[in-house]
Structures are given as C-alpha cells and as structure tokens.
Amino acid sequence: MAERTLLVTGGAGFIGSNFVHYITNHTDDRVIVLDKLTYAGSRDNLTGLPEDRVELVEGDIADADTVGRLAARLDSERDAIVHYAAESHNDNSLQDPSPFLDTNILGTYTLLEAARQHDLRFHHISTDEVYGDLELDDPEKFTPTTPYNPSSPYSATKAGSDLLVRAWVRSFGVRATISNCSNNYGPRQHIEKFIPRQITNLIDGIRPRLYGAGLNVRDWIHADDHSSAVLTILDKGDIGETYLIGADGEKNNLEVIRMILRLMGRDEDDFDHVPDRAGHDLRYAIDASRLRDELGWTPQFADFEQGLKDTITWYRENEDWWRGAKAATEAKYARTGQ
Numbered sequence: 001m002a003e004r005t006l007l008v009t010g011g012a013g014f015i016g017s018n019f020v021h022y023i024t025n026h027t028d029d030r031v032i033v034l035d036k037l038t039y040a041g042s043r044d045n046l047t048g049l050p051e052d053r054v055e056l057v058e059g060d061i062a063d064a065d066t067v068g069r070l071a072a073r074l075d076s077e078r079d080a081i082v083h084y085a086a087e088s089h090n091d092n093s094l095q096d097p098s099p100f101l102d103t104n105i106l107g108t109y110t111l112l113e114a115a116r117q118h119d120l121r122f123h124h125i126s127t128d129e130v131y132g133d134l135e136l137d138d139p140e141k142f143t144p145t146t147p148y149n150p151s152s153p154y155s156a157t158k159a160g161s162d163l164l165v166r167a168w169v170r171s172f173g174v175r176a177t178i179s180n181c182s183n184n185y186g187p188r189q190h191i192e193k194f195i196p197r198q199i200t201n202l203i204d205g206i207r208p209r210l211y212g213a214g215l216n217v218r219d220w221i222h223a224d225d226h227s228s229a230v231l232t233i234l235d236k237g238d239i240g241e242t243y244l245i246g247a248d249g250e251k252n253n254l255e256v257i258r259m260i261l262r263l264m265g266r267d268e269d270d271f272d273h274v275p276d277r278a279g280h281d282l283r284y285a286i287d288a289s290r291l292r293d294e295l296g297w298t299p300q301f302a303d304f305e306q307g308l309k310d311t312i313t314w315y316r317e318n319e320d321w322w323r324g325a326k327a328a329t330e331a332k333y334a335r336t337g338q
Contacts, residue, residue: 003027003028003029003030004029004030004075004078004079004080005029005030005031005032005073005074005075005078005079006023006029006030006031006032006079006080006081006082007031007032007034007070007071007074007079007080007081007082008020008023008031008032008033008034008082008084009034009035009061009081009082009083009084009085009107009111010034010035010041010061010083010084010085010086011031011033011034011035011046011056011084012033012035012037012041012042012043012045012046012056013035013040013041013045013084013085013190014040014045014184014186014188014189014190014193014223015084015125015184015223015226015227016033016035016041016084016085017045017046017188018186018187018188018223018224018226018227019082019084019226019227019230019231020033020046020049020054021049021227022224022227022228022231023227023231024049024050024053024054026228026231027231029053030053030054030055031053031054031055032055032057032070032073033046033054033055033056033057034057034059034061034066034067034070034085035056035057035058035059035085036058036059036060036061036085036103037058039190039325040088040190042321043056044321045188057070060107061083061085061103061107061108061110061111062102062103062106062107062110063110064110064113064114067110067111067114068114068117070114071114071115071117071118071120072118074118074120076118076119076120079120079121080120080121080122080123080234081111081114081115081120081121081122081123082123082125082230082234083108083111083122083123083124083125084125085103085107086103086104086107086125086158086161087099087100087102087103087104087154087157088127088154092154092192093152093153093154093157094152094153094277094278094279097153097157100153100154100157101153101157103157104154104157104158104160104161105157105160105161105164108124108161108164108165109164112164112165112168112174112176115168115174115175115176116168116172116173116174119175120175121175121176121234122165122174122175122176122177123176123177123178123179123230123233123234123237124161124162124165124176124177124178124179125179125181125230126158126161126162126178126179126180126181127155127158127180127181128142128180128181128182128183128219128244128246128284128286129150129151129152129154129155129158129281129284130148130150130155130158130159130162130180131146131147131148131149131150131180131284132148132149132150132151132155132281133151133281133282133283133284134282134283134284134285135282135283136215136217136282136283138283138285140285141285141286141287142180142244142284142285142286142287143244143287143290144180144241144242144243144244144290148162148163151279151281152279162178162180162242165178166178166240169239169240170240175239176239176240177233177234177237177238177239177240177241177242177243178241178242178243179229179230179233179242179243179244179245180242180243180244180245180286181221181226181229181244181245181246181286182218182219182220182221182245182246182247182249182284182285182286183218183219183220183221183284184220184221184222184223184226185220185221185222185223185307185308185311186222186223186224186307186311186314187223187311187314187315187318188314188321189223190325191322191325191326191329192329192332192333194253194256195256195260195308195311196311196315196322197329198256198257198260198271199260199264199311199312199315200315200322200326201330202260202261202264202266203315203316203319204326206330207270207271207272208257208260208261208270208271208272209271209272209273209274209333210253210254210257210271210272210273210274211253211273211274211275211276211277211280212273212275212276212280213254213273214252214253214254214257214273215252215253215254215282216252216253216280216281216282216283217250217251217252217253217282217283217284217285218250218251218252218253218256218284219246219247219248219249219250219284219285219286220247220249220250220251220256220304221245221246221247221249221299221301222247222299222300222301222307224300224301225245225247225299225300225301226245228297228299228300229243229245229288229291229297229299230245232291232295232296232297233291233295236295236296237295243288243290243291243295244286244287244288244290244291245286245288245291246285246286246287246288247288247299247301247302248286248288248299248302249304250283250285251304256308257271259305259308260308260312263305263308263309263312264312
C-alpha cells in the first residue's frame with residue numbers, strides 16, 4: 001500500500017507502542033502518536049524509532065482542539081486514525097470509574113467527530129471484555145454477534161465506545177472498523193498487569209499472588225500478533241464491520257503463574273492466593289475465524305510458552321524501564337490486600 005500517515009492514539013502505551021514499532025518495521029508509513037502520557041504511557045516505549053517517521057504529540061484525546069488540529073494534517077484519501085488510547089485496567093476502574101468515562105467514552109466521541117469532519121478512515125481498538133464472560137465448560141467462543149454483557153466500569157465504557165463507532169458509521173457514514181482482541185502479553189506492558197507483575201515480583205524475590213483459585217481463563221495473544229491483525233484490518237477490512245482478534249491461547253491464571261514460576265527456576269506452587277476481585281470474569285475465548293478466513297490473517301506466535309519465555313527475558317534485560325514504577329504499583333496493591 002502507498003505510504004501514508006497514521007494518527008495512532010495511545011501510541012506510547014503497551015499495545016499502541018507495539019503497533020508503532022510494528023508499523024515502522026513492516027511498512028513505509030509515517031506515524032503521529034497522540035498520547036496523554038499518563039502512568040501507562042511513556043516516551044521510553046518509542047525509543048529507537050526513526051525520528052523522521054514517528055512524531056509524538058502529548059495531548060488528550062478528549063481535547064477537541066488538539067485532535068482537530070492533528071486530524072487536519074491527514075489526507076482523507078490515504079491516511080487513517082488508529083484508536084488505541086484507553087483507560088484499561090479493571091482494578092483501577094473499580095476504585096475510580098471516572099477516568100474511564102472521560103477517556104473511553106468522551107475521547108472516542110471526540111475522535112469520531114474529527115474523523116467525520118475530515119472524512120478519515122478510522123479503526124477502533126476494543127476488547128473481548130465487552131462480551132462479559134463464558135462458563136468454564138462452555139463450548140462456545142465469542143463471535144462478532146455475541147451480545148454485549150460488560151462486567152466492570154472498564155468493560156462497560158469500552159462497550160459504550162464500540163456502540164458510538166457503530167452509530168457514527170450508520171448515522172454519519174464514518175469509514176470505521178472495530179476489532180475486539182483477547183488479552184495481550186509481551187514487552188513494554190505496565191507492571192500492574194498480571195503477567196509482568198508476576199515476572200517482576202519474582203525478579204525482586206517476592207512471591208507471586210493469584211486471585212482466588214486462579215481458574216479464570218484468558219485467551220492470550222502476543223502483542224505483535226495483535227499489531228499484525230490490526231494492520232490487516234486497516235488494509236483489508238470491510239467498513240462498518242467488527243473483527244475479533246485471538247490466537248487460540250486459552251490458559252487459566254493458575255496455569256500461567258505456574259509456567260512463569262517454572263521458566264524462572266522456581267517451584268510451581270511457590271505463590272500466594274489473595275481474595276478474588278469483584279465481578280471477576282470467568283472465561284474469555286475468541287473465535288477469530290472471520291479474520292483468518294476473510295482477510296487471510298494468521299498469528300505468528302503460536303507457542304505461548306516460548307512467547308512467555310521471551311517476555312521474561314525482556315523484563316530481566318530492561319529493569320531500568322520498569323523499576324521506577326514498581327514500588328508505587330506494589331504499594332497500591334498492598335492498600336487493597338492484593
């Protein structure tokens with residue numbers, strides 16, 4: 001595809017920065033990153049990228065002036081907005097839902113209005129959590145037609161943002177697509193999240209902690225596979241359609257924590273149980289057949305254990321990246337007994 005410019009919101013966060021790295025490695029496209037640089041976003045996530053192709057703008061996606069100024073720089077025939085920015089941590093949404101409304105609802109609305117005004121292609125990154133959860137023994141998986149049934153303030157605001165995108169497509173003709181992805185893992189994920197928290201705890205000699213019995217199932221996908229899927233949808237997806245992104249990586253949390261312990265040379269039962277969190281979804285599972293069959297996408301990281309091993313290596317070798325946030329993160333969890 002001809003060289004273009006992508007406005008990537010949240011491009012200094014975990015999944016967004018991975019996408020920016022993927023774009024610079026696999027295309028000739030230019031990227032404008034719009035990121036508020038909260039605790040979850042960092043300039044360090046963009047270190048090493050070519051300065052002539054990646055521009056970082058610090059700003060809020062709910063600021064219509066900033067968003068409008070950047071959207072005006074894009075060419076409606078070629079360029080696009082790729083919307084990753086979100087408040088995304090369930091535990092935080094249970095403590096204070098208000099930032100989730102501001103970013104996930106008002107921010108998405110502001111971006112959609114800019115896309116409408118400038119007739120821009122728009123891709124919205126969402127989550128499988130909008131569908132609620134499945135029973136552990138349910139043979140079904142989430143599909144694009146699964147009814148929404150969000151369980152937390154986080155997933156409820158993401159469901160709301162999805163519905164805004166669909167309404168702007170139908171009511172105003174915005175050229176948008178949506179993707180709902182399963183749980184990501186890989187380098188540069190904030191240490192408040194499940195996998196990097198356990199890895200960094202073990203590096204620091206702290207026993208990992210597991211919610212409840214650890215039987216909750218997540219469908220894991222490497223962030224690079226998520227990035228390749230989004231690029232595929234951006235290039236080949238049908239306007240107005242929703243695509244689910246997953247890599248058949250179902251593992252329960254107990255399996256994951258034991259695998260981390262084993263890969264880091266510890267006994268697989270060397271962890272503590274803590275009380276389960278409120279509204280903890282049982283199981284997520286993605287049916288990504290539409291993405292694979294219609295658009296020809298396939299994941300490259302089929303071996304979860306190898307991907308996890310590589311992720312552990314990254315956190316061992318990049319302690320300077322996460323060290324500054326570790327104490328504050330653990331102090332926050334300690335206040336809630338987690």
